[in-house]
Amino acid sequence: xxxxxITALREHLAGxxxxxxxxxxxxxxxxxxxxxVPDRMRYLVEKAKGKVVLDLGCAGIISQRIRAVTTxxxxxxxxxxxxxxxxxDVAPQDLPVYADVDLIIASELLEHLANPGAFxxxxxxxxxxxxxYITVPQAGGYQVRHDCEVVNRDHVAWYSYTTLKTxxxxxxxxxxxxxxxxGSPHRAEGLIVLAE
Numbered sequence: 001x002x003x004x005x006i007t008a009l010r011e012h013l014a015g016x017x018x019x020x021x022x023x024x025x026x027x028x029x030x031x032x033x034x035x036x037v038p039d040r041m042r043y044l045v046e047k048a049k050g051k052v053v054l055d056l057g058c059a060g061i062i063s064q065r066i067r068a069v070t071t072x073x074x075x076x077x078x079x080x081x082x083x084x085x086x087x088x089d090v091a092p093q094d095l096p097v098y099a100d101v102d103l104i105i106a107s108e109l110l111e112h113l114a115n116p117g118a119f120x121x122x123x124x125x126x127x128x129x130x131x132x133y134i135t136v137p138q139a140g141g142y143q144v145r146h147d148c149e150v151v152n153r154d155h156v157a158w159y160s161y162t163t164l165k166t167x168x169x170x171x172x173x174x175x176x177x178x179x180x181x182x183g184s185p186h187r188a189e190g191l192i193v194l195a196e
Contacts, residue, residue: 031185032178034160035194038179040135045069047133051102054127056095057109058083066105068159074098074103089113091121104132110167111136111157120171132173133141135192136164161191168195178190 037043041062049069060076067073074084078093086094089112104127110116126133134158159167165175173195182189 034161034178034180034185036184036188037179037181038105040190040192043179043181044107044133044135048103048105052100053179054098054101054104054130055083056088056104056106056123057112060108062107063064063090072100074101077091088119092119093123095119095126097126100128104130106132107135109165110134110139111159112154113157116157116167117171118158124172129196131176131194133192133194133195134164134168135190137190138188141191160190164193165190168193177185 002089044062045065048066050071052072052074053066053071054074054076056076057079059079061077061082067075070136074096075081076086076088077083078085078087078089084096086096088095088109092115104123110119113119121183138158138160161178170173175193175195177194180188180190181192181193
């Protein structure tokens, strides 16, 4: 079904069966006009410069670059490496506490977690006043090409700006700033948010 305007879509959502105007209001959310960052890695590296950083899900190239610019670096990942080994999906309560952390980075982590709420609960409890940069692939960037989904097999969720904001809000976080990365708002590859 195709709709040529937001008004037509709103009327469709409000007019079927038990649906009401309140249902349409609950379902429709404007895509925010946020700044776009062409390079997620470069952006996060810049934010980490000169800080004590806790990097969650730290097994990739981006983490190596973040580590190179920090005054102190703590990494956490479920894989073997020279970081604290914790599976944040299975045992978020084992998230280590470091007293001197200035900034937390959780880049491309939430979409891997079957229970992101349990993770966010532990993160909030252990790092109440620490700002956290969270990046996620954006639901609007989902693609089907030649009958194939373009999606990482390890992902269990897609986030839009609205669903990410709702999830974070349920666990006491407020988005302080937000950016799209790699693409236009409706088709950007992902979102970067600073939450506190």
